[in-house]
Amino acid sequence: MSDHPTNLTTPDDQAPAAPEGSSSPRRKFIRAVGAAGLAASVGPFIMPRPARAAKTLKILQWSHFIPAYDKWFDGTYTKEWGKKNDTEVIVDHVGIPAINSRAAAEVSAQQGHDLFMFLWPAPVYEEQVIDHREIYEEVIRKHGKPIDLAVKSTYNPKTNKYYGFSDSFVPDPVNYRIDLWSEQGMPGGPTSWDDVRKIGAAIKKKSNVPVGIGLSAELDTAMAMRTILYSFGGSVQDAKANVVLGSKNTIEAVKFVKALYQETMTPEVMAWDASSNNRALLAGQASIVLNAISTTREAENKNLPIAEQLGLTKALKGPVRAIGLEHVMNCYVIWKFAENKEGAKKFLVDYIDNFPEHFKESQYYNFPCFSSTVPNLAQLLASDPHKPLGKYKVLADVLDWATNVGYPGTANAAIDEIFGTWVINTMFAKAASGAMSPEDAVKEAEKKCQQIFAKWREKKLV
Numbered sequence: 001m002s003d004h005p006t007n008l009t010t011p012d013d014q015a016p017a018a019p020e021g022s023s024s025p026r027r028k029f030i031r032a033v034g035a036a037g038l039a040a041s042v043g044p045f046i047m048p049r050p051a052r053a054a055k056t057l058k059i060l061q062w063s064h065f066i067p068a069y070d071k072w073f074d075g076t077y078t079k080e081w082g083k084k085n086d087t088e089v090i091v092d093h094v095g096i097p098a099i100n101s102r103a104a105a106e107v108s109a110q111q112g113h114d115l116f117m118f119l120w121p122a123p124v125y126e127e128q129v130i131d132h133r134e135i136y137e138e139v140i141r142k143h144g145k146p147i148d149l150a151v152k153s154t155y156n157p158k159t160n161k162y163y164g165f166s167d168s169f170v171p172d173p174v175n176y177r178i179d180l181w182s183e184q185g186m187p188g189g190p191t192s193w194d195d196v197r198k199i200g201a202a203i204k205k206k207s208n209v210p211v212g213i214g215l216s217a218e219l220d221t222a223m224a225m226r227t228i229l230y231s232f233g234g235s236v237q238d239a240k241a242n243v244v245l246g247s248k249n250t251i252e253a254v255k256f257v258k259a260l261y262q263e264t265m266t267p268e269v270m271a272w273d274a275s276s277n278n279r280a281l282l283a284g285q286a287s288i289v290l291n292a293i294s295t296t297r298e299a300e301n302k303n304l305p306i307a308e309q310l311g312l313t314k315a316l317k318g319p320v321r322a323i324g325l326e327h328v329m330n331c332y333v334i335w336k337f338a339e340n341k342e343g344a345k346k347f348l349v350d351y352i353d354n355f356p357e358h359f360k361e362s363q364y365y366n367f368p369c370f371s372s373t374v375p376n377l378a379q380l381l382a383s384d385p386h387k388p389l390g391k392y393k394v395l396a397d398v399l400d401w402a403t404n405v406g407y408p409g410t411a412n413a414a415i416d417e418i419f420g421t422w423v424i425n426t427m428f429a430k431a432a433s434g435a436m437s438p439e440d441a442v443k444e445a446e447k448k449c450q451q452i453f454a455k456w457r458e459k460k461l462v
Contacts (some may be wrong), residue, residue, distance in 0.1 A: 038357070053087050055112050058090045058112075063094065073361070073433055077357070081347065082248060115333075116334075118330065118332075122331055123416050126163040143370040148403065149399070152409075153166050165333075166331050168366040169329045169330065172402070173291075173324070173398075174189060174290060176289075177288070179309045197264060201263040210287065211265050213260070214272040215428060216271055217425055218425075220272075231323050237409050246443060250442050289378075292327040296312065304404040307387070314395075327403065356374055428441075432445075432455055
């Protein structure tokens, strides 16, 4: 494995430059693992598999919200990759709530999986992982630069290190009931957060179906609250990693959520988990949710009657901007203590080579971090055969409105800890429930954020 190349990236040019020349040492790991890597697609393997594979690659990732994807990934893709690379691939799955605890346990024990997938940036583990720079460089050589969302979710400009590798992200559109919104004269769904408050209240009054946006300690709430915060012009930090949460914009966002909760929701949202909004919408118990397309896909795959009444819209307008987050951000890390680092690196490079298959098998759930790998993305979305026809077209320009955790800066260790300890979720929930005034809830949250940033600045990771 080579040392870092001399053309290191800087915060002004975050995506690593493609290697120059075919003899670059930063690509040796790919040749070392074997020249018989996967081609553009994984084809049938006709050579007999050795009785015992020479190597083992252990992968940990979440239990995908599209179950068919896990079946394909575990039973077909990794099996064929393993045969081609004389490697036994072992894939373990955990639910979303167990990801952080499992990562902490592996770091504590200094042993575990070779590849570990988070659903969000994980810069708190920067000192426990390799620099993933050369993986990016090899993929860039083949497929061009990654999207800005990927770089901001895996790169630390303070240390000039790539603490992870993002293969894909998941859009977080608005999922709404076409029939209920049509009754209020908005068949295309809301275009602003003000629409959600006003029309959501009207739907609740007429049909007794509330708005379904969580206010609890879970992932979907974390994304939804940041979406509203950003649309009101607030944020946890600025572009230079200074804490700016205690702004007038933040207070206005918190006041809005308090009114939204009181006028359009029910107390159940205070105790939701990451799949509660899915269940509520499919059961006819929510007029609108913020979620990935796993919700609409489940309705389609199970032939639920409600499937044809589910529409999608892009990010909603707030007083300052229309903006959304990614629903989840796939961030693979290779631990420093991983036993098969070289195999893990090659697996990620080959994964991107085969990304069109991953996009298809995820039923368009996993969007590419290297756009060139799915050049016909807009056409595929538009031609989806499920009714109402064309509903997935709104995702074609997702990169124009989706942003990263840590906006307008990059994800960093302080942002990661704030995210993982639900500081923002709690701020909104306390104000919405009346436990604290919006002003006091913001003051409390900002104080916590300042303390967390101070800790990570002392560690020189922010």
